[in-house]
Amino acid sequence: MEDLRILVVDDEAVIRDLLKRILETKGHQVTMVKDGSEALDKIKEEPFDVIFLDIVMPGIGGLKACQTIETINPEIKIVMMTGYGTEVEEEIEKALKAGAYECLYKPFTIQELLDTLEKVLKK
Numbered sequence: 001m002e003d004l005r006i007l008v009v010d011d012e013a014v015i016r017d018l019l020k021r022i023l024e025t026k027g028h029q030v031t032m033v034k035d036g037s038e039a040l041d042k043i044k045e046e047p048f049d050v051i052f053l054d055i056v057m058p059g060i061g062g063l064k065a066c067q068t069i070e071t072i073n074p075e076i077k078i079v080m081m082t083g084y085g086t087e088v089e090e091e092i093e094k095a096l097k098a099g100a101y102e103c104l105y106k107p108f109t110i111q112e113l114l115d116t117l118e119k120v121l122k123k
Contacts, residue, residue: 002027036060070099
């Protein structure tokens with residue numbers, strides 16, 4: 001499970017930085033962007049194995065980004081993230097139907113993050 005190319009998409013810098021530190025300590029290459037628009041540009045420039053994608057962001061939100069990523073490269077494994085819980089349950093369901101593998105609910109533990117990554121890679 002080492003040396004994955006991971007894209008972290010979240011409008012909160014603290015979340016991006018936290019995921020980057022955790023995932024890099026496990027040997028992964030991590031790129032960070034702050035919104036769906038930047039994510040779409042980035043996946044056109046370079047390959048990624050996994051994307052951690054926040055649902056609620058300004059501009060292109062996570063659901064629209066997920067749907068678009070699936071048309072560009074359906075091989076990328078997408079994990080949705082949200083701090084809104086049941087308030088965005090409908091969007092989470094749509095994202096899972098569009099091709100996302102899992103959803104992480106903030107706040108999550110380091111172990112939950114790593115377990116989710118491992119689970120997604122086995123699918």
